[in-house]
Amino acid sequence: MRVLQFDLSLQCRQMQDELHRVLDEVTGTGHFILGKNVKKLEEEIARYLGVRYGVGVASGSDALFLALLACGVKPGDEVITTAFTFFATAGSIARAGAVPVFVDIDPATYNLDVSQVESKITPQTRAVIPVHLYGQPADMEILMEVACKYGLAVVEDAAQAIGSAYGERKAGSFGRAGCLSFFPTKNLGGFGDGGMVVTDDPDVAEKVRMLRVHGAGKKYYHECLGYNSRLDELQAAFLRVRFPHLEAWTDARRERAVRYGELFRQKGLDQVVKEPYVAPGCLHVFNQYTVRAPFRDELRAFLAAHGVGTAVYYPIPMHLQPAFAYLNYRRGAFPEVERASAEVISLPLYPELTAQEQECVAGLIKKFYGRISGPAVESVNL
């Protein structure tokens, strides 16, 4: 049996008729940039997240970059974030001319360790970016308290976490701005790149709206330097077809996450493979189902040889990326991040994944650990 890490073609096939209808509709209008579908999607997503404004942009990466600029981050400022994330989080800080300041992670949730944030604050600190990694919100209560105490802007990287919640509130709605990605593998994925900044702050919304069209408040009147970073009308129309299914897809992802846990316990793997920890009061939307596994790379190769796709998010921490060598971080600076980078593996998880496919994945993992000797596995302290 072949099990892909994700299979995007299944959902497309299910909604093919509707997608074709929308394609005809949008091409029929001849209006492809910032049309009615972008506006409607912005309203629909803002309402869903419980915020006042949504501003569609070209990608999740640009959502972060433009949100930082709109929050007043400028060259020389410092922005605190996790060293365990996709490059775009830290990259957006550097693109704004600011200095990324990294912190270690909580080894249970993989999200930034909020207890370390305060010690990194200097007079130059302007903002903090929590990343809701794999689909679980960071500890927003403590983080918001610290940010409030020091007057820092919080820009949430909710690229992997649309629909997740911390207590009663959805991720993306806590900070001055929240940033979403519609990259195809995200829980609400498009057919190409796309992103959105969500906010309650009218000034931030207005600034991002200007920045995405070369700094123009009114057409051809440019108040500041901006960029070309718009969400395509066609992309927005496709996303509006998909959006009503998001909650059902989230439920399906969560059910499959539970099923993996059951399978691991049934097969006696729960002492070997460390399943995701869901913090109390958090609703995890499992953009990724990520476990810690001894002999991770060997396991990955074994699964690949048997037709099972997996991924490692992320093999190189931000502080060890060549692009950030100028920041002069050393190996060992963030032990939990470095340990996670060496141990994590994301297993196949998407709403259409079948029980048989999950059984196959768990069965192969069992077979792998059965092959290597017990003491070797037990000696790895997870």
Ligand SMILES: Cc1ncc(COP(=O)(O)O)c(C=O)c1O
């Ligand atoms: C945590 C995180 N931040 C930012 C991004 C950037 O989003 P995009 O690929 O839409 O630019 C991604 C997506 O890959 C992500 O996973």
